[in-house]
Amino acid sequence: GGGVFVQASTLGSLEALIEFLTSEDIPVSGVGIGTISKKTISKASTLGSKKPEYAAILAFDVKIAKDARILADKEGIEIFESDVIYHLQ
Numbered sequence: 001g002g003g004v005f006v007q008a009s010t011l012g013s014l015e016a017l018i019e020f021l022t023s024e025d026i027p028v029s030g031v032g033i034g035t036i037s038k039k040t041i042s043k044a045s046t047l048g049s050k051k052p053e054y055a056a057i058l059a060f061d062v063k064i065a066k067d068a069r070i071l072a073d074k075e076g077i078e079i080f081e082s083d084v085i086y087h088l089q
Contacts, residue, residue, distance in 0.1 A: 013060050060083070
């Protein structure tokens with residue numbers, strides 16, 4: 001399968017995002033809590049290589065490490081950031 005990668009600041013936020021995405025029939029292939037690191041980008045890249053349309057991370061209220069952002073650009077991973085859940089919809 002494939003799907004987007006979801007990263008949030010708290011478990012509650014993560015659950016709310018997953019519930020919303022599921023209701024919109026958007027598949028989720030991976031999740032995480034906290035700062036987006038190079039490891040997060042690598043996971044999303046592996047998942048996105050199967051289906052390029054899923055080479056994305058939905059980031060809710062999290063920081064993105066500078067080296068992670070550089071790797072995302074290099075790997076073609078799009079990061080959608082927001083600190084308000086409905087802005088990701």
